[in-house]
Amino acid sequence: MKWSEEGTNNGQLSKPESVIVDSKDNVYVADYGNHRIQKFTNDGKFMLKWGSKGIGDGEFNGPAGLSIDRNDNIYVTDKNNNRIQVFTADGTFLTKFGSQGNATGQFILPEGIGVDTKTGLVYVADTGNYQIQVFRPVDSTISAA
Numbered sequence: 001m002k003w004s005e006e007g008t009n010n011g012q013l014s015k016p017e018s019v020i021v022d023s024k025d026n027v028y029v030a031d032y033g034n035h036r037i038q039k040f041t042n043d044g045k046f047m048l049k050w051g052s053k054g055i056g057d058g059e060f061n062g063p064a065g066l067s068i069d070r071n072d073n074i075y076v077t078d079k080n081n082n083r084i085q086v087f088t089a090d091g092t093f094l095t096k097f098g099s100q101g102n103a104t105g106q107f108i109l110p111e112g113i114g115v116d117t118k119t120g121l122v123y124v125a126d127t128g129n130y131q132i133q134v135f136r137p138v139d140s141t142i143s144a145a
Contacts, residue, residue, distance in 0.1 A: 003044030008034055011046035018066040020074070022089055028074055030063040037063060037076060037091065050091030055081055058093040065113040065125070075122060077110040084110065084124060102129050 004013045014033025021027050025042040036051035037060075051060045061080035068074055072089045082100035084107075087093055098107045108128025115122050122135040 001044070003040070010049060011038070011040070011044075013038070017064045020066045020068050022068055022072045022074075024072070024089075026089070028066055028068075030066050030076065032062050032064060032079075035060040035063065037066075037074065037087070039089075039091070048091060050087065057096060058085070058087075058091075060085075064111045067113045067115040067122075069115045069120065070117040075113050075115055077113050077124065079109050079111060082107045082110065084113065084122070097135065098124075104133070105135075107133070 004011060006012065006014060008014065013029060013031050016029050017032040018030040019027060026047065027040045027042055029038045031038050035053040036049050038049045039047040041047060051058060051063065053059065053061060060078050063076045064079040065077035066074060073094060074087045074089065076085045078085050083096050083098040085096045098105060100106060100108065102108065107126045110124050111127045112125035120137045124133045126133050
């Protein structure tokens with residue numbers, strides 16, 4: 001099975017970068033070229049999308065990596081904005097962390113991301129700084145581990 005085609009309409013993709021599945025078998029795609037996240041059923045039916053190109057909360061400049069926590073919150077590496085954004089399963093913005101730089105908690109082109117569902121630790125592949133950074137959730141915020 002496969003679904004989608006190149007384009008900008010709902011359900012169409014431009015340079016998909018990452019795919020994850022939540023506890024209800026919904027599929028999320030980092031639609032890098034369209035600067036958005038799209039949500040599908042597990043058989044490819046479009047459900048919803050969020051994001052557009054920009055620097056504000058809920059906006060992206062190249063969403064690349066996706067991960068999910070035990071509460072089905074979606075973590076997105078906003079690669080060219082050098083930050084991580086976190087959303088509910090319906091696309092509601094929760095929080096963000098990171099900025100451009102090479103200090104702890106800063107990124108240069110973060111790409112991959114993983115969330116440990118047991119500990120809540122968040123692992124980020126900080127591509128431009130040649131390192132992995134680890135963060136822990138603290139009262140609905142994120143801090144360096």
